[in-house]
Amino acid sequence: MSNIDIITTKNSKNTLKLGKKFLIGLLDFILFFLLASVLFASYEAIIHSTSNYNDKIVNVFRYEEELADISVSSNLTEYIVDEQGNKYLKSIESIAHEYVVNQVYTSLVNDDRDFKNDIFINSKIINIENDVCLYYINTFKNVNQWLFVSENTLTFEDYKLTLFDNVSNEINFIYNDSSYPIFNISVATKIYNSLANNTHQELDEYNLVKNSYQQYLEKCINDFMTNYQPYIETQDKYNNSYDSLYRLEIIGLFVSYILALFIYYFLIPLIINDRSTLFMKLFRLKPLNNDKQCIDFVNLICRFISLFIVYLFTLLLMSFSMHDINTFINIIFTDFLKYFNIFTLGTLSILLTICNMLFTLYNPKKKQTIVEAISQITIFEDKTLKKIQIGNREFEIKN
Numbered sequence: 001m002s003n004i005d006i007i008t009t010k011n012s013k014n015t016l017k018l019g020k021k022f023l024i025g026l027l028d029f030i031l032f033f034l035l036a037s038v039l040f041a042s043y044e045a046i047i048h049s050t051s052n053y054n055d056k057i058v059n060v061f062r063y064e065e066e067l068a069d070i071s072v073s074s075n076l077t078e079y080i081v082d083e084q085g086n087k088y089l090k091s092i093e094s095i096a097h098e099y100v101v102n103q104v105y106t107s108l109v110n111d112d113r114d115f116k117n118d119i120f121i122n123s124k125i126i127n128i129e130n131d132v133c134l135y136y137i138n139t140f141k142n143v144n145q146w147l148f149v150s151e152n153t154l155t156f157e158d159y160k161l162t163l164f165d166n167v168s169n170e171i172n173f174i175y176n177d178s179s180y181p182i183f184n185i186s187v188a189t190k191i192y193n194s195l196a197n198n199t200h201q202e203l204d205e206y207n208l209v210k211n212s213y214q215q216y217l218e219k220c221i222n223d224f225m226t227n228y229q230p231y232i233e234t235q236d237k238y239n240n241s242y243d244s245l246y247r248l249e250i251i252g253l254f255v256s257y258i259l260a261l262f263i264y265y266f267l268i269p270l271i272i273n274d275r276s277t278l279f280m281k282l283f284r285l286k287p288l289n290n291d292k293q294c295i296d297f298v299n300l301i302c303r304f305i306s307l308f309i310v311y312l313f314t315l316l317l318m319s320f321s322m323h324d325i326n327t328f329i330n331i332i333f334t335d336f337l338k339y340f341n342i343f344t345l346g347t348l349s350i351l352l353t354i355c356n357m358l359f360t361l362y363n364p365k366k367k368q369t370i371v372e373a374i375s376q377i378t379i380f381e382d383k384t385l386k387k388i389q390i391g392n393r394e395f396e397i398k399n
Contacts, residue, residue: 016285016367016381022357025369027279028264029353036260043252056245063238070231074224075135076217092221095132096214100191100206102126107188119195128180133159133213136220149227154220163212174205258308266304275300280379287377295377302375310352310371 047053068089071077077095079087105115105123115123128134137154145152164181175181183191187205194200201207225231269275274286275295289295359370366378 016379018360018367020283021285021360021367021379024279024283024285025353025357026350028277029350031278032260032264033349035264036257039256039260040252043256047248047252053245053248056241056248059241060238060245063234063241066234067231067238070228070234071224074140074228075132076221076224092214092217095217096210098122099126099132099213100200100210101195103183103209104188104192104195107183107185108192111185113192114196117196126182128156131180133216133220134180136224144228147229149229149232154223159216163216174209261307262304265307266300269300270297285379285381287372287379290376290378299375299377303371303377306371306374310356 068079068087071089072079077089077092080090081087101120102123103126105120106125106127109115109125115121124130128138134156137152137156137159141148141152141154160181164175174183174187176184191200191203191206191209194203194206225235265277269277269287272281274281276285276287280287287295287299289299356369356371359373360367363373366373368378372378
C-alpha cells in the first residue's frame with residue numbers, strides 16, 4: 001500500500017506550534033552558519049598561503065611604516081620602543097602631557113626641586129625651537145614648503161593666540177609674557193605638586209593647558225596629512241593596497257556564505273526525499289506547497305533566491321561596516337578580527353532571520369515566514385499515516 005500524505009484536504013488546519021517552528025528555524029540557521037564558518041576558514045587558509053596575498057600584506061605594512069616615518073620626520077610625533085623592541089608612534093595625548101611637564105621643568109629648573117623621579121626623568125627645557133608645534137610651523141613647513149599643496153596658514157601669532165592668550169584669559173595668567181611664554185612660578189609649582197601626587201588630571205590648570213595644546217597639535221597634524229605631498233602619495237598607495245586585501249576578505253565572506261546557503265537550504269533538501277532541512281527531518285516537520293503536496297524543484301529555487309536576497313542585504317551591511325574601520329589596518333588582519341567579521345555577519349544574519357520568523361505572527365493560519373510565503377511553502381508537522389497489521393488485515397493510523 002502506498003504511503004498517504006500528511007494532509008488529505010486543503011482546509012486542514014496547521015497544528016504546528018510557533019515555538020517549535022522558531023526553535024527548528026534557529027537550529028537550522030546555527031548549522032548553516034557553522035558550515036559558512038568552516039568554508040570561510042578554509043578560504044582563509046588557502047588564500048593566506050598564496051604569494052599574491054602575502055605580497056599584498058607586505059605592501060600594506062611597508063606603506064604603513066613609510067607613513068609612520070614620514071610623520072616622525074615632521075617632528076609632530078616620535079617613536080617609542082617597548083621592552084620587546086616593537087616601535088609605536090607616540091599618542092597625541094602623551095605629547096601634550098610632555099609639553100606640560102616640560103613647561104613645569106623649564107619654569108622650576110633653577111629652584112631646589114626633585115626632578116629625578118619618573119615623571120621628569122626625560123624632561124627638557126622647552127623653547128621656540130624644540131616645541132613640537134612650533135618646529136612644524138617655523139622649520140619643517142618652511143624648509144619643505146615646495147612639498148606642500150597649499151600655502152602655510154599656520155603661524156606663530158596664530159599659535160600664541162589660540163594657545164597662550166586663550167589659556168591666560170581662562171585662568172588668570174598661566175604664562176609669563178615673553179617671546180616664548182613659559183609657565184609662571186606659581187602655576188608651575190601648583191602643577192608640579194599635582195604631578196608628584198598623581199592628582200594632575202583633577203587640576204583645572206593642567207587640563208586646560210594640556211587640552212589646548214592637544215587641540216592645536218591636532219590642527220598641525222591635520223594640516224600635515226592633507227597638505228604634505230609625500231604623505232598624501234604614500235597614503236594613496238597604502239589605501240590601494242589595503243583595499244585589495246579588503247576585497248579579498250569580502251569575496252571570501254560572500255562566496256563562503258552563499259555557498260553554505262546553497263548547500264544547506266537547496267542541495268541537502270533536494271537530496272532528502274521530502275525536501276526538508278536536516279532539523280526539520282529530525283523533528284518530523286514537512287514542507288508542502290499550496291496544493292498540500294511535497295515541494296518541487298521550483299519551490300526550492302524560490303526559497304534559495306529569497307534567502308539569497310535576505311542574506312545579500314546582510315553581506316552589504318557587513319561590507320559597509322568593514323570599510324568604516326579601514327583606518328585600523330594595524331589590527332584588521334589579526335586572527336581575532338577575522339573571526340570577529342564572520343561572527344558579526346552571523347549576528348546581523350540571525351537578526352534578519354528572527355524578523356523573517358516574526359512574520360508568522362501576521363499569518364497565524366499558515367504560519368509562514370516571509371521567505372516561505374514568497375516561495376509558496378508551508379511547514380506542517382509530519383502526520384504521515386502508518387500501517388499496522390492485525391491478522392491478515394492492514395489498518396492505517398495517524399501518529
